[in-house]
Amino acid sequence: MSIHIAQQTGVITLHTARTSYQMWADEQGVLHHLYYGPSVGNADLRDTEFRSDCGFSPNPGELHLQRDYSLDTLCQEYTGCGVGDFRVSCLNVQNPDGSIAADLRFAGAEVLPGKYALPGLPAAFDNGGECETLRVTLRDDVTGLTVTLLYGVYEQADVITRAALLQNGGSGVIRLRKAASACLDLPFGEWELLHFHGRHCMERQPERAPLPHGVQVIGSGRGASSHHHNPFVILAEPHATETAGECLGAMLVYSGSFRIEMEVSQLHSTRLVAGLGDGTFCWTLAPGETFAAPEVLFSYSSDGLGELSRQYQRFLRDNIIRSTWKARPRPILINNWEATYMNFDGETIYRIARQARELGVELMVLDDGWFGRRDNDTSGLGDWQVNEKKLGCTLAELIERIRGLGMDFGLWVEPEMVCPGTALYAAHPDWALSIPGRTPAMGRSQLVLDMGRPEVVDYLYETLSALLRENHISYVKWDMNRNMTDVFSRALPADRQGEAAHRYMLGVYALLERLTAEFPDILWEGCSGGGGRFDAGMLHYFPQIWCSDDTDAIQRLKIQYGTSFGYPISAVGSHVSAAPNHQTGRTAPLNTRAVVAMAGTFGYELDLQLLSEAEKQDIRRQIAVCKQVQPLVLQGRYDRLTDAMTDTYFTAWQLTAPDAAAALVSVVVVDPKPNPWPIHLRCRGLAPDGLYKNSLTGHVTTGSALMAAGLTLPMQTGDYPATQIWLERVD
Structure with missing residues (x-):
């Protein structure tokens, strides 16, 4: 089972293939968050909690003599407001008497087969028994506000979805000025924030920096998720790379204004709260009415940013996109x-x-x-x-x-x-x-x-x-x-x-x-x-x-790079456009424009009648290649082989078939060098013992050699040259 509730202690553990997520309700009914990280089985992790008498952190009235117990210092699953926790909260609730307060206490939990649904909102779905749902009920006994926390546990996907239903169980009208979908308290660790900012024609530019003490906010008040901030963030260990290190992601399944807040507390714990913003939002909830907060997708990886990205890419393809076109070849x-x-x-x-x-x-x-x-x-x-x-x-x-x-x-x-x-x-x-x-x-x-x-x-x-x-x-x-x-x-x-x-x-x-x-x-x-x-x-x-109104292939390298951290390339609309480019005035070779556009849904956005016969022949060739590439785009593994934001010489990525029978390595040189140093890169995701033929050289070598010793390309000259290398398994 992917959800385990210990009979004696009440400790609740959610299991995915490689991670564990644990919570526990204490004698006061406060629901503690204990752990989210690499698998620990059903180990009871309550002893890892840290408590201290922390100055100016108040104690609940019923425990006013227990100075080391404060909502302001405990790691919680979902917070109330106005009753002693001064960190960023999940709620801002105005009660019928005008008070702004919610004190949520545990009222029960149950495990249900399948995946919950959210009224009126998009959410992940179950493809037949791959998900279990945990329903946790929290209640404010004074006002009657009930919060139902929903957890969808996708064991094999290493994804846990979360959402919240807020019901007015009282006799008067309450107003929700903030209604978050989820809270994640990480009690220990140093974390860096990777988020994706931008603007029109330059979306999803990755930016990574250590989380400072205080509150960091990523959000949009534009009525749309926006060009400027994407509703997806990653927390990564400082040493985490593409291939190593712990990192976790939080992605909202929502397209309007949003708010993701992160706070490093006085005790150096880290809190992430994601959901609707508390700026202009205010929802009136009459007695008996329920408000559904949008879903959040959580995923955790101990194997670096690349694996975290692939977990999200697979999950969105398999459990978010419903279209009959999700796995069908797209028309050129x-x-x-x-x-x-x-x-x-x-x-x-x-x-x-x-x-x-x-x-x-x-x-x-x-x-x-x-x-x-x-x-x-x-x-x-x-x-x-x-x-x-x-x-x-x-x-x-x-x-x-x-x-x-x-x-x-x-x-x-x-x-x-x-x-x-x-x-x-x-x-x-x-x-x-x-x-x-x-x-x-x-x-x-x-x-x-x-x-x-x-x-x-x-x-x-x-x-x-x-x-x-x-x-x-x-x-x-x-x-x-x-x-x-x-x-x-x-x-x-x-x-x-x-x-x-x-x-x-x-x-x-x-x-x-x-x-x-x-x-x-x-x-x-x-x-x-x-x-x-x-x-x-x-x-x-x-x-x-x-993906972007900017069709400049060289700028698209960065846009598509940032997009790939959370989203499948099968969802990336990308076209070959005219040169000079209409947004930047840059002239890039027709081949380079096509190589970049093949890392997405391929098409053309120019007047083909103006091309030379040689260019038209190139387009016939590009379309033939694209049809070979499409199965890898739709179902394959995607690897970022370079950092498009910092590697100024060249940008490279790899598409690999699910069975590793073939791979396509694409390289675009953004700054050709005189008397150059080598263009060298290491492949990923190949069968170590498999034999692969290099389409560029005709040589056959092992997957382990390609991943360890790598590939070296011949000298690349001219304006923005691009190369595609097929690696086909021949053993």
């Missing part, structure tokens, strides 16, 4: 955006598709500008009627022409937004988030629809489902190009405006649930100005997400 696509932007007609799109098909491309994606009065980004969003005058035909006619080439057809949409001046806005101005009496801030000349209103969700469902039923569309790119300001819902009373942002996210999830269930064979791709909503919540509905 051409997107017209960087070829035409919004300046096109139906004949232009057809010509691009015809040229692409001649080169082996399988899917034509029509991006922004096909609907309403949408010739630039200042108008049109919300009016999802086909602009037949612009196309020169109906959408169905254009699709059938393209399908006649032997290609599938895809379409771009941005349903969560509306532009003033559209018919939708004229009919329903109250559907846009804006504060009465104030002129709202504008982002990209658009406003955000109030997705927390069921009528808005119904309208978008009816509009989009009709579009999908009436046209043969096999791919949808779902965009979201601004963050929330002026967050005010005209559907909520004044005292419930703090619910608007979370209700928005629940509405988005409800819409995606309906559409993806009705159209399961469509390949859905998420996007938010590129990677502004690249998170596990979106991956529950979309098997892939456009």
Whole structure:
């Protein structure tokens, strides 16, 4: 069993293949966290707790003479607030009498088969008996607030999921100003924080630094998980590397505003609290009502950052992504955006598709500008009627022409937004988030629809489902190009405006649930100005997400490197774009652009008609190689062989088949050297006794030699040269 409750002591231990997680409720009903780390079996770890009379750390009233017992110094599973623990808390609860306090005590635990679900929220799922659930009940006996802690234990995946249900069991209204999903107290150890910051066109840049005493916060208040801070952090031992050392991750399955707090306490313990923020959030909970906090995925590795990443990558592929496309080869696509932007007609799109098909491309994606009065980004969003005058035909006619080439057809949409001046806005101005009496801030000349209103969700469902039923569309790119300001819902009373942002996210999830269930064979791709909503919540509905609007291959090395720490490369939308690059002006070789894009879902975003015959031949070759690579992208092992942030000479990564029968090593030189030193790297994940043939040299050697002695490449010259080396097992 993966969950063990000791009959005599009540100690609860969660087991995965290589880790243990332990908690215990004492005589006062305080639920202590004891341990999370390498497997220790069912050993009772209560003796590892440290207690002392710590000045200015108060003692519970019933134990006021026991000076070494304080909520302010104990490691806890889930904290209350206002009753003696001054560290970052899980809750901020305003009670009917105005007090801000919650004193949670243990009220029971039970083990259930299978995986729990969360109402209205994406969460990990069980593929048939691979998960057990622990339900722990905590209760405040004064107010009646009940917190149900949910633990999903995926033994073989080395993942423990956590969530919290907060129920008002009292007789008056309470207000949740903070409702975290999970708390993790680490009593010992030095930890460094690895997080992933960024901006539009430069997402998920890894940054690592020692955790200082005090509180460190990673979060977003933008109404989206954001380009700027990803809802995923890693705590690592100072000496932890790609291949060695202890590290643990915490990933929220949520796509809205979030908050992950870490505090090193006065006794040098480390607390991590993850969930919804406590800035503008305020949820009114009437008697009997329950609030569900989003899920958190925890994973721990003693074998370095690379293994932790692979644990997350496998888990997201197997237990978060539900799409029928999760393991299917993705079509090679051409997107017209960087070829035409919004300046096109139906004949232009057809010509691009015809040229692409001649080169082996399988899917034509029509991006922004096909609907309403949408010739630039200042108008049109919300009016999802086909602009037949612009196309020169109906959408169905254009699709059938393209399908006649032997290609599938895809379409771009941005349903969560509306532009003033559209018919939708004229009919329903109250559907846009804006504060009465104030002129709202504008982002990209658009406003955000109030997705927390069921009528808005119904309208978008009816509009989009009709579009999908009436046209043969096999791919949808779902965009979201601004963050929330002026967050005010005209559907909520004044005292419930703090619910608007979370209700928005629940509405988005409800819409995606309906559409993806009705159209399961469509390949859905998420996007938010590129990677502004690249998170596990979106991956529950979309098997892939456009990684970044920056298509510069050299910058993408860093973006895709950071993304790989938590997310599978099968989910990374990556295309070959034009040169000079439209974002940076850089010119990189066509081969290099393709090598980088193959570390993801592969496609093109340029006007293929402008290429030379030699370049067109290169594209035919690239597509053939991509089809060889795809099985490794979808199901293989991914290794970062260099640090893309600090290794200024070259960047390298490796894809390996699950059975280690083949591997592909990719190398991009970012700074060629005169009179160079060698480009040398060591492979990983091969069969030590297997014999592998090197496609570059033709030599055959053992996997152990490739992993220990490594590979040395010939001299690489020119602007940003790239090399791919196949290692095929021949024994």
